[in-house]
Amino acid sequence: MISLPDKPGVYVLVVKVxxxxTVTVRSSRVFGIPRGIYLYIGSARGIGGLKSRVLRHVRGAKSMFWHIDYLLAHPSTSIAGVYYAVVGKSSDYESMLSSIMAREFNGxxxxxxxxxxxxxxxxxxxGNSLKACLYRASFLLNMGFKYVPLEPITL
Incomplete structure (x- = not known):
């Protein structure tokens, strides 16, 4: 079982495509996602915190709500791991991480x-190399994030 805290935080899913x-979300917007390794930024501020939110993403069957739900429902995707940090609810760590990632990666x-x-x-x-992606992500997220490798789970 995945060991994550039940506290509020921010996380980065490492997603293999x-x-x-092609992903069509609830608003009918269509996203083309080329094959490769992706980093998805999310937050967990509700009941159950990081543990509840990340486990929701790992579970196969769920109601479709967030854009990531639609991507993870695609048969070619799996979650390779997750970076996470316990943070307070007051700061917008998602946007901070998005700003950092935008300087290094194509969104x-x-x-x-x-x-x-x-x-x-x-x-x-x-990129296309999980090892290289994890190296780059670990370098960017060296500010207190922990990494939990997950067995490749086809969702």
Missing amino acids: REDA IKGFGCSDKKKDYSHLYYC
């Missing part, structure tokens, strides 16, 4: 940030 994916414009109009994206392309 094995083949090009999928508008994905996952419909509630954060100033953010370019919350989904960033990290």
Whole structure:
């Protein structure tokens, strides 16, 4: 079982997309997601905190709400791991991370940030090598984030 705190925080899912994916979200917006490794930024501020939110993403069957739900429902995707940090509810760590990621990676414009109009994206392309992506992400997230590797779970 995945060991995560039940406290509020911010997380970055490491998502493998094995083949090009087209994702249509609740608003009928269509996103083209080329194959590769992606970093998805999210927050967990509700009941159950990080543990509840990340486990929701790992579970296969769920109601579709966030953009990431639609991507993870695609048969070519899996979660390789998650970075996380316990943080207070008052600061906007998602936008801070988005700003950092946007300087280093190409984002999928508008994905996952419909509630954060100033953010370019919350989904960033990290290349095709998981090892290289984890190295780059670990370097960027060296400010107190922990990494939990997950067995590749096909969602």
